[in-house]
Amino acid sequence: MIDRLQPKYHIGDHDFSIQYMSRNGSSSMPRPHEHPYFELYYLLNGERVYFMDDNVFTVKKGDLMIVNPHELHSTASSDKLIFERVLIGFSRTFIEQGDAAVANLLEHGTSRLVRIPLKHQPEIERLLHSMLAECQTEQTHYSSLVRSLMNELLIRLHRIETTLQSQTHEYEHPMHQKISEIAQYIKSNFHEKLTLEQVAKQFYISPSYLSRVFTRLTGFHFREYVQVVRIREAQKMLVSSRDSVQIISELAGFEHIAHFNKTFKKIAGTTPLQYRKRHG
Structure with a gap:
């Protein structure tokens, strides 16, 4: 495996970060994750498989993933092992400090894949490389210039998206579509008893193959x-309702309250009651 991984540059604690990576070899995130800030993932070269919002995406050169806060996502290698990307994390506050109107562009947008047309890719990449260079050199007022470049990037992305026809999600591989359908099925039926064998049978796949590919x-x-999925749904119910933890555990598909409490703490890092108190 050959890596070129530059440091992750930060402005503030969670206001802004940017990192360049080039890799030749199979790789994937150690764990799917979420975070409280927006993320932009731009592929300069190569190909990646991206799982987000219950969908499997094949990301190619010139593609941009826009990830909203608290959206569960992960990346993995495709059949093409070489890739080069720029990853940006930023808060709404960071954008607002430059221009509140630009920050409003972040409202109501879903996490999504944007296929940047070839004619616009050089301009997008210029902005990304300019932000990287500013963070590397840290010249006078560099953070203000990075914010300005970031605002310009969001404006240009907004213009690009408004001129594109609504992009339909085309799956690169039949199993990408199948796994997306299964993930969506789980999300819609989280309250039911779900086993690998039962779901595999329903989608006409062998359990061992489904387990491996999933x-x-x-x-x-x-x-x-x-x-x-069940715990994330339980988190919503804890905040939006006054139902007891016992009832919520049953609605979320858990047969035993002890198992629910243990799983909740493992995934959320706190107990259900503490979570309700903190977010209610």
Whole structure:
């Protein structure tokens, strides 16, 4: 494996970060994750498999993934092992400090894949490389210039998206579509009893093959993904309702309250009651 991984440059604690990476070899995120800030993932070269919002995407050169805060996502290698990307994390506050109107562009947008037309790619890449250079050299007022470049990037992305026809999500591989359908099925039926064998039978796949491909494309073991979906749904119910923890555990698909409490703490890092108190 050949890597060129530059340091991750930061402005503030969680206001802004940017990192360049070039890699030749199979790789994937150690764990699917979420975070409280926006993320832009731009592929300069190569190809990646991206799992986000219950969908498997094939990301290619010139593609940009826009990830909203708290959206569970992961990346993995495709059949093409060489890739080069720039990753940006930023808060809404960071943008607002430059221009509140630009920050409003972040409202109501879903996490999505944007295929940047070839004619616009050089301009997008110029902005990315300019931000990297500013963070590397840290010349006078560099943070203000990075904010200005970031605002320009968001404006240009908005213009590009408004001129594009609504892009339909085309799956690169039949199993990408199948795994997306299974992830969406789990999300819609989290309250039911879900087993690998039952879901595999329903989607006409062998359990061992489903287990292997699901883990490779999503970063989750099948049973683990079911638990994560259930806990995330339970978190919503804890904040939006006054139902007891016992009732919420049942509505989320858990048969035993002790198992629910243990799983909740493992995934959320706190107990259900503490979570409700903190977010209610």
